[in-house]
Amino acid sequence: MGNTVFLWALGVDYAILWGILAWFMGYVPSIGFIIALIPPLLLAWAQYGVTKALIVLVGYILINGGVQNFIQPKIMGQGLKISPVVIFVGLFFWGFLLGGIGAMMAVPLTLLMLTLMENFEATHSVAILMRYTSEEKKEEKKEAVRHVKRLWNKSKSEFSSTVEEDDANPSGAKYIYHYR
Numbered sequence: 001m002g003n004t005v006f007l008w009a010l011g012v013d014y015a016i017l018w019g020i021l022a023w024f025m026g027y028v029p030s031i032g033f034i035i036a037l038i039p040p041l042l043l044a045w046a047q048y049g050v051t052k053a054l055i056v057l058v059g060y061i062l063i064n065g066g067v068q069n070f071i072q073p074k075i076m077g078q079g080l081k082i083s084p085v086v087i088f089v090g091l092f093f094w095g096f097l098l099g100g101i102g103a104m105m106a107v108p109l110t111l112l113m114l115t116l117m118e119n120f121e122a123t124h125s126v127a128i129l130m131r132y133t134s135e136e137k138k139e140e141k142k143e144a145v146r147h148v149k150r151l152w153n154k155s156k157s158e159f160s161s162t163v164e165e166d167d168a169n170p171s172g173a174k175y176i177y178h179y180r
Helices: 002-010 015-025 032-048 050-080 084-098 100-104 106-118 121-130 135-160
Strands: 163-165 175-177
Touching (some): 002 015, 002 032, 002 050, 015 032, 084 106, 100 106, 106 121
């Protein structure tokens, strides 16, 4: 909405189209508004010159950059109960795994994985730590931290134990493995 009004006030053609494009591209975290910026920037440059194109650039950065970097992560974190850091890491993970489609679907796929993790006892504590928890869930988060620490220490002690092989090696030499 802000982009449409901004472009309409500047007199850039097809302001409603560019506003709809910016709205759709707003679902692509971090780079969506940059992609949505390109057509109106080029059109403003072709219609009015470099000065108006720079005004469009600055306006888009202020409107979309402010919304996507400050307001949207806070709202998504509170509404979806997911940490903005998890959303950011999910963007890179799903983008690497599935390419552009994965980047666009990063938030829903991350939420799906968190929901699945919450339903299994083995991953429930990790899912709680990945969720954005407020003050009323503080005790649950502390218990999850204790549980994950216990699991970490248990796995660390199992992997750091000494393994000796004497019957498996025909030469009779002994091998000691330390995993750290």
